[in-house]
Amino acid sequence: MSAATLKVLVVGGGGREHALCWKIASSPLVKEVLCAPGNAGTSSVARSVDVAASDLDGLARLAKDERIDLVVIGPEEPLALGLADRLRTRGHLVFGPGQAGARLEASKVFAKEFLDRQRIPTGAWRRFERSGAAKSYLESQSGWPLVIKADGLCAGKGVFVVESAQEGCTVVDALMEEKKLGEAGSEIVIEEFLPGRELSVMALTDGATLCVLEPVMDYKQIHDGDRGPNTGGMGIVSPVSFVTQRLMRQIESRVLLPALHGLRIEGIEFRGLLYAGLMITEAGPRVLEFNCRFGDPETQAIVRRMHSDLVPYLLATAKGTLEAERPPEWDTRTCIGVVGAAQGYPASYEKGHMITGLAEAGAVPEAVVFHGGTKSDHHQVLTNGGRVLCATALGEDVNVARELAYAAFDHIQWSGKYARRDIGLPRVLRAGPNTELDEPAGAFGGGRVRGEHDS
Ligand SMILES: Nc1ncnc2c1ncn2[C@@H]1O[C@H](COP(=O)(O)OP(=O)(O)O)[C@@H](O)[C@H]1O
Ligand SMILES: [Mg+2]
Known part of the structure; x- marks a missing residue:
């Protein structure tokens, strides 16, 4: 194809958008990448523009004024709000579904109904619009755990695996009565584990x-x-x-x-x-x-x-x-990524802590650090979200990738940094109703039930 001529706008400001900007900027077809709003990481590969991902008017204006050739929409929220439709109506090329397609993600009830209509295999489920009915249902159940899901968008915080009717009822009350997740929890799905x-x-x-x-x-x-x-x-x-x-x-x-x-x-x-x-x-x-x-x-x-x-x-x-x-x-090769979170995440957490060691981390062979919730402040990089960054590395096998990813990750510091230490290690299966925990029998044909790396 021809020389670098394209201007691409990436909407969003998290780790996914840093990764997309990084990859898109490496394309010989691309002249410039813009990221709205971006973060401290995207600004090294794209021009950050201070427009929020949910500001549909602002983004439409930006795409027009900058004569953007392709808009790539990162997060679910603007898709659910109809950003793709709005931009397409105005003649832009857009990567991302319209509002109707985004409902597959934005409503768990819609998605489950769609799955059933299309006979796509999924867990058995029931929908509840009232807390009383949901709680009676939970009290009538004998197989645990069960899974309770808020219908709407919750950024990964709207799903609860509950082990008893009592625990389930507490979740139902929090979602439907106390509205802890706002309107997203006014309807729920209770699903087979x-x-x-x-x-x-x-x-x-x-x-x-x-x-x-x-x-x-x-x-x-x-x-x-x-x-x-x-x-x-x-x-x-x-x-x-x-x-x-x-x-x-x-x-x-x-x-x-x-x-x-x-x-x-x-x-x-x-x-x-x-x-x-x-x-x-x-x-x-x-x-x-x-x-x-x-x-x-x-x-x-x-x-x-x-x-x-x-x-x-x-x-x-x-x-x-x-x-x-x-x-x-x-x-x-294998890629491993280790996410660093702010202390307290996924519940409440602090922002604004200074991050150090990014250059050292980036110098680890085969490592690339993608920023999530970060922002630039003068010449410093500060935490600005729950999931702060993700240190990735490629390696010949999972062990090498793991060593390099954690080596990069461990160079990086901020107050309250938290991460899992078991990324890439064999995983133990969680038991469901009527199954035994850690059962190593050959459920997956090869007998490799315990974890994916223990062959
Ligand atoms: N039916 C289920 N059985 C077992 N685990 C589940 C089930 N549904 C969800 N989970 C667990 O909860 C997580 C979040 O659920 P998901 O439906 O992906 O919602 P969201 O990503 O919107 O939070 C899943 O990644 C999975 O680990
Ligand atoms: Mg999910």
Whole structure:
């Protein structure tokens, strides 16, 4: 293709957006990357523009004034607000679905109904609009744990695995009576707990063609050993050793293609990223949720491993010409990412602590640090969010990648820095109703139930 001519606007200011800006800026097709609002990390590869990701008017104006060729929308919130529709109406090329497609992520009830309509495998579930009915239901149950989900967007904080009716009722009250998560919790889903191994599979789609990206394993819970509350994601590994080609084909044929088909027949145009959050159970893949945008931190692993230029894929997705693209090429090495969080996250936490050691971390071989909640202040970098950054590294195997990622991560300091220390180590499966904890029998054919790296 031709010389660098494109101006790309990335909307958002977290780790995913730093990763996207970093990859997009490396494209020979790109003249300039803008990031709105960006963070202290994006500003090293893109021009930060002080417009919030939820400021639809401001972003539309920015795209017009700067004559942007392609807008890549990072976070779910502007997608759910209809930013993509607004920009497309004004003639811009946009990577990201419209408001209708974003409902797949923005409403758990809508997503579960869609899954059932399209006969895509997912856990059994019930919807509740009243706390009384939800609590009676919980009290009638005997198989624990169960999963309670707020219907609306909660930034990874709206899902609760509960072990008893009592615990469940406390969650129901917090969501539906005390409105701890606002309107997002005014409706809830109570869902079967699915034991298995969790996997994120993302695919670019223009509504007609899928381009499936490499699978990534995310670590959702705050503490080592998958304990404590859910977060937006505390670490990543890719590739994922338990994922076979056969499993990827199953995910494609049972989940991604039916979803694409469902979107089409339901009249929803979807040009962007379809993210399937999956539980790989003994009975095969089950969908936990869909997201309508690149995962964070999964994207950090994708951009590290993707050899191909990402920009032609983003453009083809936005234009509806994905069919003409070849499958991307990937680094076969392992990428590990360690997320550093602010003390207290995912509950309340402080901001504004000075971060040191970033240059030393960046000098570790094969390491790249992506900023999440950071901001520049004079010549300093300060914490500015719950998930502050993600130190990634590539290695010949998971052990090498792990050593390098933690070596980079350990150079970085701020007051209250918190991270899991078990990213990339074998994981123990969590038991579901009627299953035994740590059962090592050959549930996954190869007998590798315990963890993905213990072969
Ligand atoms: N049915 C389920 N069985 C077991 N674990 C689940 C189930 N649903 C969700 N989870 C766990 O909770 C996490 C968050 O749930 P998810 O539906 O992805 O919501 P969100 O990402 O919006 O918080 C998942 O990543 C998974 O670890
Ligand atoms: Mg999720």
